[in-house]
Amino acid sequence: MAVNLKQLAELLGLSQTTVSRALNGFPEVNAETRQRVLQAVRETGYRPNRAAQRLATGRAYSIGMVMPIAAGIDSDVHFGEFLAGLGEEAVKHDFHFVLNPSAPEDEEATFQRLAASGNVDALFLAYMRANDPRIAMLKSLSMPFVVHGRSIGETRDYPFLDIDNTGAFYDATRLLIQLGHQRIALINGPDYLSFSIRRRKGMAKALAEHGLNIDEALVHHSLMTDEHGYRSMQRFLQQPDAPTAVLCSSTVLALGAVRAVNQAGMAIGRDISLIAHDDVLPMLKPENFSVPLTTTRSSLRAAGGRIATRLIAGILKSGAFPDQELWRAELIVRASTGPAPQK
Amino acid sequence: MAVNLKQLAELLGLSQTTVSRALNGFPEVNAETRQRVLQAVRETGYRPNRAAQRLATGRAYSIGMVMPIAAGIDSDVHFGEFLAGLGEEAVKHDFHFVLNPSAPEDEEATFQRLAASGNVDALFLAYMRANDPRIAMLKSLSMPFVVHGRSIGETRDYPFLDIDNTGAFYDATRLLIQLGHQRIALINGPDYLSFSIRRRKGMAKALAEHGLNIDEALVHHSLMTDEHGYRSMQRFLQQPDAPTAVLCSSTVLALGAVRAVNQAGMAIGRDISLIAHDDVLPMLKPENFSVPLTTTRSSLRAAGGRIATRLIAGILKSGAFPDQELWRAELIVRASTGPAPQK
DNA sequence: TTTTCCTCCCAAAGCGCTTTGGATATCCCT
DNA sequence: AGGGATATCCAAAGCGCTTTGGGAGGAAAA
Numbered sequence: 133m134a135v136n137l138k139q140l141a142e143l144l145g146l147s148q149t150t151v152s153r154a155l156n157g158f159p160e161v162n163a164e165t166r167q168r169v170l171q172a173v174r175e176t177g178y179r180p181n182r183a184a185q186r187l188a189t190g191r192a193y194s195i196g197m198v199m200p201i202a203a204g205i206d207s208d209v210h211f212g213e214f215l216a217g218l219g220e221e222a223v224k225h226d227f228h229f230v231l232n233p234s235a236p237e238d239e240e241a242t243f244q245r246l247a248a249s250g251n252v253d254a255l256f257l258a259y260m261r262a263n264d265p266r267i268a269m270l271k272s273l274s275m276p277f278v279v280h281g282r283s284i285g286e287t288r289d290y291p292f293l294d295i296d297n298t299g300a301f302y303d304a305t306r307l308l309i310q311l312g313h314q315r316i317a318l319i320n321g322p323d324y325l326s327f328s329i330r331r332r333k334g335m336a337k338a339l340a341e342h343g344l345n346i347d348e349a350l351v352h353h354s355l356m357t358d359e360h361g362y363r364s365m366q367r368f369l370q371q372p373d374a375p376t377a378v379l380c381s382s383t384v385l386a387l388g389a390v391r392a393v394n395q396a397g398m399a400i401g402r403d404i405s406l407i408a409h410d411d412v413l414p415m416l417k418p419e420n421f422s423v424p425l426t427t428t429r430s431s432l433r434a435a436g437g438r439i440a441t442r443l444i445a446g447i448l449k450s451g452a453f454p455d456q457e458l459w460r461a462e463l464i465v466r467a468s469t470g471p472a473p474q475k
Numbered sequence: 476m477a478v479n480l481k482q483l484a485e486l487l488g489l490s491q492t493t494v495s496r497a498l499n500g501f502p503e504v505n506a507e508t509r510q511r512v513l514q515a516v517r518e519t520g521y522r523p524n525r526a527a528q529r530l531a532t533g534r535a536y537s538i539g540m541v542m543p544i545a546a547g548i549d550s551d552v553h554f555g556e557f558l559a560g561l562g563e564e565a566v567k568h569d570f571h572f573v574l575n576p577s578a579p580e581d582e583e584a585t586f587q588r589l590a591a592s593g594n595v596d597a598l599f600l601a602y603m604r605a606n607d608p609r610i611a612m613l614k615s616l617s618m619p620f621v622v623h624g625r626s627i628g629e630t631r632d633y634p635f636l637d638i639d640n641t642g643a644f645y646d647a648t649r650l651l652i653q654l655g656h657q658r659i660a661l662i663n664g665p666d667y668l669s670f671s672i673r674r675r676k677g678m679a680k681a682l683a684e685h686g687l688n689i690d691e692a693l694v695h696h697s698l699m700t701d702e703h704g705y706r707s708m709q710r711f712l713q714q715p716d717a718p719t720a721v722l723c724s725s726t727v728l729a730l731g732a733v734r735a736v737n738q739a740g741m742a743i744g745r746d747i748s749l750i751a752h753d754d755v756l757p758m759l760k761p762e763n764f765s766v767p768l769t770t771t772r773s774s775l776r777a778a779g780g781r782i783a784t785r786l787i788a789g790i791l792k793s794g795a796f797p798d799q800e801l802w803r804a805e806l807i808v809r810a811s812t813g814p815a816p817q818k
Numbered sequence: 819t820t821t822t823c824c825t826c827c828c829a830a831a832g833c834g835c836t837t838t839g840g841a842t843a844t845c846c847c848t
Numbered sequence: 849a850g851g852g853a854t855a856t857c858c859a860a861a862g863c864g865c866t867t868t869g870g871g872a873g874g875a876a877a878a
Contacts, residue, residue: 134591136864147828152866162826179591183535184864186526187833194573201562209758212555219544219576228594229574230537233562248477248522250834251571357758358730362765384758387701387730394737395765415552415700415727422705422738479834490858495836505856527834530863593864 135176144172155180186250194228195443196252198242200259201233209384210356210432213413214258214280217436225444240269247273253447256280256439260326276446278439284326291455293439297327300428300461301334301379304407307426307463308377309342312472313405315350317375319364319385323353331381331409350375354385361388369396369404376472380408383416386425399423406468409461424466430459478519487515498523529593537571538786539595541585543602544576552727553699553775556756557601557623560779568787583612590616596790599623599782603669619789621782627669634798636782640670643771643804644677644722647750650769650806651720652685655815656748658693660718662707662728666696674724674752693718697728704731712739719815723751726759729768742766749811752804767809773802 141148146165154161154169172178186192195218215229222228230252234242243266246252255273257266260281267290270277279292308316318335321328336346349371354360361380368375369392380386386408393400400406400423410418410427412434418425442453484491489508497504497512515521529535538561558572565571573595577585586609589595598616600609603624610633613620622635651659661678664671679689692714697703704723711718712735723729729751736743743749743766753761753770755777761768785796 137866138864148865149829149867150827153827156866160826165826177587177591179588181530181864182592182594183526183529184593184833185866187524187530187835188864188866190833192526199558199562201559201566208555209552212551215542215574216544219542219574223544223576223578228576229572231558231562231572231574233566233571235566244520245522248520249525250527251525359758359760359763362763391734391737391765394734415702417702420702420705422734480836481834491835492837492859493857496857499836503856508856524834527863528836530865531834531836533863 135178136181137178140169140172140176140178143176144168190250191447192251192253193226193447194230194252195222195254195256195440196230196232196246197256197258198232198234198239198246200236200239208356209413209415210382210411213411213432214436217431217433217438218256218440219436220433221437221440222444225448227440227444240266243269244273247275254278254443256443261324262326262329264326276443278442278446280435280439281326284329288456291442293435293442293457293459294327295430295435295459295461297330297461298334298337300409300430300463301331302338303334303461303463304379304426304428305335305338306341307465307469308379308405308407309338309344311377311405311469313375313377314344314472315347315373315375315377317350317368317378318346318352319361319378319380319389320351320353321356321381328353328381331379335379356382356384358384358388358391361385362392363388365389365392366396369393369398375404377405377407377469380406383408383410383413383418383425383427386418386421387416390421390423394422401468401470403473405470405472410464418464419466421468423468426466426469427464428461429464430461435459478521479524480521483512483515483519483521486519487511533593534790535594535596536569536790537573537595538565538597538599538783539573539575539589540599540601541575541577541582541589543579543582551699552756552758553725553754556754556775557779560774560776560781561599561783562779563776564780564783565787568791570783570787583609586612587616590618597621597786599786604667605669605672607669619786621785621789623778623782624669627672631799634785636778636785636800636802637670638773638778638802638804640673640804641677641680643752643773643806644674645681646677646804646806647722647769647771648678648681649684650808650812651722651748651750652681652687654720654748654812656718656720657687657815658690658716658718658720660693660707660711660721661689661695662704662721662723662732663694663696664699664724671696671724674722678722699725699727701727701731701734704728705735706731708732708735709739712736712741718747720748720750720812723749726751726753726756726761726768726770729761729764730759733764733766737765744811744813746816748813748815753807762809764811766811769809769812770807771804772807773804778802 137148141151151169154166232242232246255270255275255277258280260283262284264283267283282292282294352364380389393404398404407426410429412431418427445451445453480491484494494512497509575585575589598620601623603626605627607626610626625635625637695707723732736747741747750769753772755774761770788794788796
């Protein structure tokens with residue numbers, strides 16, 4: 133059923149060389165001949181075999197990533213959205229993705245195998261940690277890659293796209309302080325992830341500038357689920373000296389947090405202020421909360437798109453992009469923040 | 476840096492044939508020689524080039540799927556969880572995935588290209604609709620595939636794994652009727668997806684058995700987000716003859732629905748009963764809701780695993796599995812269901 | 819007219835692997 | 849000792865594509 137180059141060439145009475153060149157846009161082929169070839173492709177439904185193409189060119193038109201898989205590992209809501217961004221861009225260039233599942237402890241080996249397999253042209257890495265060893269590994273692979281996020285303490289010379297997490301939570305905290313809040317809590321992501329570390333740092337910095345310190349009892353780290361948001365907030369509210377404002381690392385956490393506040397009979401924006409980081413998940417829009425949420429916003433989807441763009445440009449060597457990008461998150465004020473309640 | 480078969484063979488003073496056979500477990504190679512080869516592989520870090528392997532064998536060790544991508548298309552929370560299940564199983568057999576993004580209108584063409592590319596050994600299809608044309612397409616591709624879900628009205632002879640949506644919502648509705656509920660609402664998924672259609676059908680069937688009908692004003696179809704759950708429930712409660720029980724097609728919808736109920740000052744399980752379908756998303760556990768949710772449960776992750784198993788067995792021709800599977804969802808009663816309130 | 823230069827096309831050599839079809843040596847049996 | 853198994857190994861032919869290194873023929877330059 134499926135034709136190959138050879139058959140197509142025979143059919144046209146041309147050599148494989150010419151047909152190949154016609155298809156790949158080489159100049160040394162007659163315009164009329166090229167049209168004949170394209171016509172034949174349309175008629176036969178010819179599709180080049182990518183494996184052969186790759187064997188010949190060394191190019192796979194694909195971006196590889198490893199997905200950590202284990203019985204205990206949760207799927208992440210944010211992952212799908214990021215992937216959508218990657219895909220949106222990739223489809224424009226006819227690129228695809230290779231997802232290689234791997235146990236977390238084998239992750240580095242999986243990257244190596246992925247690179248050696250010839251199945252991919254570039255690698256993508258996320259969920260960065262402090263002193264992440266995977267960066268050095270990827271650098272040793274001599275294959276383009278981009279990191280989403282940044283490590284901490286690692287050398288700085290690797291390609292990344294990150295948002296200014298420190299700045300975002302600094303801004304958010306400063307706003308709260310200006311509104312008169314003194315006891316501010318943080319419901320953060322997992323404590324080993326670098327974005328969590330940075331957000332905490334941003335908060336600490338703003339507090340410090342006003343002579344305040346982080347109260348360890350007011351900082352929780354957890355996976356970013358509704359459940360954890362709920363529990364954290366509940367615990368905060370039960371404390372003798374409860375916070376008057378809370379920062380959340382995700383709208384998913386905020387969801388649970390808001391639930392806890394409501395259940396306690398308190399009002400968001402009046403009794404307690406809330407600012408969340410908004411990854412612009414279509415599933416959960418901060419402006420649709422019963423009390424619209426003040427947020428630091430940066431689209432995860434846009435980040436995915438940008439990374440795909442850079443990766444593809446790197447592979448195709450078309451156009452140069454900055455190697456390191458730090459996006460600033462916008463602080464968008466809505467109704468969930470208000471002046472600190474008077475004692 | 477990376478060695479190939481030829482170099483490895485030279486290094487060992489063997490032919491490529493022998494090395495290849497040693498690696499692929501053929502019997503006609505001396506045990507001692509095989510050990511030497513394996514040792515050399517360990518030392519050199521040799522990894523076979525998958526493209527070459529595939530060109531030679533026609534086997535890619537990968538499962539293809541297309542991801543619909545468009546500016547307006549939302550990423551789906553459920554997708555990540557399903558993928559985790561697929562991956563968990565795939566990693567055991569050293570399979571990977573090829574994700575091909577595609578505009579929804581090009582989806583069929585993308586499947587064809589994916590199949591022709593030689594990049595994948597099998598295809599996977601989900602988000603089934605009524606009279607889904609993609610099934611006929613996949614059948615024409617002469618490549619193994621499994622459908623997650625079922626179409627409606629299509630021929631029945633294609634491999635699928637589905638849950639008994641009709642049965643699940645039939646059971647749930649019957650329970651509510653037994654508890655005395657007469658006005659039951661449904662917050663369903665998108666109306667064009669076949670699981671939504673079947674769930675509604677199951678509900679209708681149980682109602683009919685008790686001489687009741689679906690009230691169209693009590694059925695909403697939407698994407699399964701918190702926001703939509705909230706809005707639907709809010710609208711239900713505002714109706715003059717509000718329902719006393721509600722079915723939700725997802726715990727994500729239930730999240731919003733519960734919020735609306737609380738906001739109205741009503742109590743789940745007493746003033747209004749709620750049953751949700753639980754895909755067992757780690758992000759959102761029904762037992763952790765402030766009032767634990769009665770659910771129809773079927774793990775999306777398990778479904779992913781099973782589909783991967785079947786696909787891989789189909790590719791490797793190892794072991795036979797049933798071609799069509801219909802899983803029954805468990806009805807798990809928790810505190811969100813109670814007797815219908817007396818007027 | 820001869821020479822040079824394009825234009826347009828082709829044959830053939832890989833890319834790195836698997837697999838077919840022997841070869842060679844050893845061993846057992848009659 | 850001769851013949852057939854048996855155990856090990858190898859050379860070479862692809863898989864379907866790209867790319868190198870020409871080559872024929874006509875147009876432009878000398």
